[in-house]
Amino acid sequence: MKPILAILCAAALLGGCTAAPKNIAPVNPDASPEARQLLEFLYSVRGRYTLAGQHNFISEPPRYDSVVHAMTGKHPVVWGSDFSFNALGDNIRDFHHCGPMNLTSPWGECRTTGRTTEELRQSLVDEIKRRHAEGRIITLMWHCCFPTECNDCNGNSIWTWAEKLPPQYVWDELTTDGTQLNTLWKKQMDTVIPYLRQLQEARIPVLWRPYHEMNGVWFWWCNKPGEEGFAKLWRMTYDYFTRVHKLDNLLWVWNTNAPRDIPGDEAGPYADYFPGLEYVDVLAADVYKRDYRQSHHDELKALAGGKLIALGEVGQLPDPEAYRNQPDWSWFMVWGYFINSQQSGDLDSATAVRRIYNDPRTLTLDKIDFSDGTYKLKK
Numbered sequence: 001m002k003p004i005l006a007i008l009c010a011a012a013l014l015g016g017c018t019a020a021p022k023n024i025a026p027v028n029p030d031a032s033p034e035a036r037q038l039l040e041f042l043y044s045v046r047g048r049y050t051l052a053g054q055h056n057f058i059s060e061p062p063r064y065d066s067v068v069h070a071m072t073g074k075h076p077v078v079w080g081s082d083f084s085f086n087a088l089g090d091n092i093r094d095f096h097h098c099g100p101m102n103l104t105s106p107w108g109e110c111r112t113t114g115r116t117t118e119e120l121r122q123s124l125v126d127e128i129k130r131r132h133a134e135g136r137i138i139t140l141m142w143h144c145c146f147p148t149e150c151n152d153c154n155g156n157s158i159w160t161w162a163e164k165l166p167p168q169y170v171w172d173e174l175t176t177d178g179t180q181l182n183t184l185w186k187k188q189m190d191t192v193i194p195y196l197r198q199l200q201e202a203r204i205p206v207l208w209r210p211y212h213e214m215n216g217v218w219f220w221w222c223n224k225p226g227e228e229g230f231a232k233l234w235r236m237t238y239d240y241f242t243r244v245h246k247l248d249n250l251l252w253v254w255n256t257n258a259p260r261d262i263p264g265d266e267a268g269p270y271a272d273y274f275p276g277l278e279y280v281d282v283l284a285a286d287v288y289k290r291d292y293r294q295s296h297h298d299e300l301k302a303l304a305g306g307k308l309i310a311l312g313e314v315g316q317l318p319d320p321e322a323y324r325n326q327p328d329w330s331w332f333m334v335w336g337y338f339i340n341s342q343q344s345g346d347l348d349s350a351t352a353v354r355r356i357y358n359d360p361r362t363l364t365l366d367k368i369d370f371s372d373g374t375y376k377l378k379k
Helices: 003-011 033-045 063-072 117-133 168-174 180-189 193-201 230-244 294-304 320-325 336-340 349-357
Strands: 053-055 078-082 137-141 206-208 250-257 282-287 308-314 329-334
Touching: 033 250, 033 308, 053 063, 063 336, 063 349, 078 117, 078 329, 117 137, 117 193, 168 180, 180 230, 193 206, 230 250, 250 308, 282 294, 294 308, 294 320, 329 336, 336 349
Parallel strands: 053 078, 053 329, 078 137, 137 206, 206 250, 250 282, 282 308, 308 329
Antiparallel strands: none
């Protein structure tokens, strides 16, 4: 038995080994040793622990991580951010969506202080290097503009509701190699690839989750089910980043929204948007409005076929019962300012956060040994 399989078997519950070991290898056959080791670590703790995570915005990367530490005395392991989107505020009542880069924002609070897109992204990469050296696990996303606008949009082309989504003929042009729109898409992708390459050169693996919440109706890449829909865009993105640009430090996180039937704000079934296990390392769901239905966990786990599942974003943290009944989430990541809006019943926000952070199942940074540059639990 290979060593990693032995570790997983020993870590498993008394039921013994599961089918998981066959899925340990990243979908990219040329994945870096660091990406492979990170994935192995996540498998080794699956079902026993869930890693705490926090999203931070590009203009003030340390802000919400510091809020977590002030509340709990601990740091999250998973450190997330976005190559574009920014929003600031102390809680869900007073935040501002500032557009993808806030460079034309009417709100001074966005604090870009005249920095260009390139300067902001470089600052983010520099922050990631510092966080990785601490033992953080990095996850990145990108609220990208529609390709015709590259990086220069104020958010309107990102939040494109159902009645304004790109028609099928535009989608077909986007996902057909060599067309004018496809060429613009490649140029847009090329604006973030150099920053991911810097992380590759620094031997930093990234949980990469582009085009999240695709089963919803609110982004331009949403609500395109089927083989010729979102699945085609995902595969095209995977091929461009891994086979053309040889980015081998990425673990591919296919990040849905938890399904819901809210007219005008619905999210469809996971499977309708799934590109296939050969293109996905981790399957994730975003949960807002405290919607921790058991089916969100169980249906994603079934679709995963033994691969990892995670809570890519959450608004409010789960209550103890839901947390206990959904043990296979590899990590959770609270979205920015929501960390200050965790009130639950009689509990104030900070107490509700501490309740989850102090749960024996939750892994925080103080429980991670990264002394030799690999992720493992402290003994």
